[in-house]
Amino acid sequence: MPVTLTWTGHATWLIDTGAGTLLVDPFFDECPTSSMRAQDVDCDAILVTHAHFDHLADAVAIAKRTGASVLCNFEIAQWLGRHGVAKTLAMNIGGRADVPGGHAKMEIAHHSSSFADGTYGGNPAGWLLDVGGSRIYLAGDTSVFLDMERIGRPDQSGHGLDVAILPIGDLFTMGPADSLEALRMLKPKVALPSHYDTWPPIAQDATAWAGAVRAAGLADARVLRPGESVVVP
DSSP states (O other): OOEEEEEEETTEEEEEOSSOEEEESOOOTTOTTOSSOGGGOOOSEEEOOOOSHHHHTTHHHHHHHHOOEEEEEHHHHHHHHHTTOOOEEEEOTTOEEEETTEEEEEEEOOSOOBOTTSOBOOOOEEEEEEETTEEEEEOOSOOOOTTHHHHTSOOTTSOOOSEEEEEOOOSSSOOHHHHHHHHHHHOOSEEEEESOSSSGGGOOOHHHHHHHHHHTTSOEEOOOOTTOEEEEO
């Protein structure tokens, strides 16, 4: 069953698995590049990588309105509960949970994680999704790390990664050069850039990045504009 991934801007993704819609890192109303407003978003589950405002800002409002369950680390789940979110699933690195269309595994990320008031937000994470017959890795905010080789290994049926979504903004995450090293380990069929061009400090030439990925033979790199989608067969 085809899976549709839509980039709404910054590091926010909507993933239609064919059995429901997953929302990753909801940041809409305060995002200068977002193609949507939070009130227009519909989803069945919300996946959060870490507690920074540009990944969590609209989680409470959307979870309350839609009734979607939020999958996140323990500390974020506790925070969401204090803000009136009824359905959360507290997880930690290495944990796996069912989502519409398959399951999601919480993976390592090398970053920080704190709430807007500066309090500790638990471990940052990435997500490895097995949904709709596709394997999709969302790295979250991270540097490159050697466990990406493990994440990219084929599963027991020999199915490798269909898609890897990587930050390329640099400064707060890996930049274009390190993302190529990540792709060498992950070996996805398709690579998509994320977490760039939202503000001047993370401006990047995504077209040049995609050209470098293709020239190195690492993946089919595709650059989306906010609101555009790609279908994974």
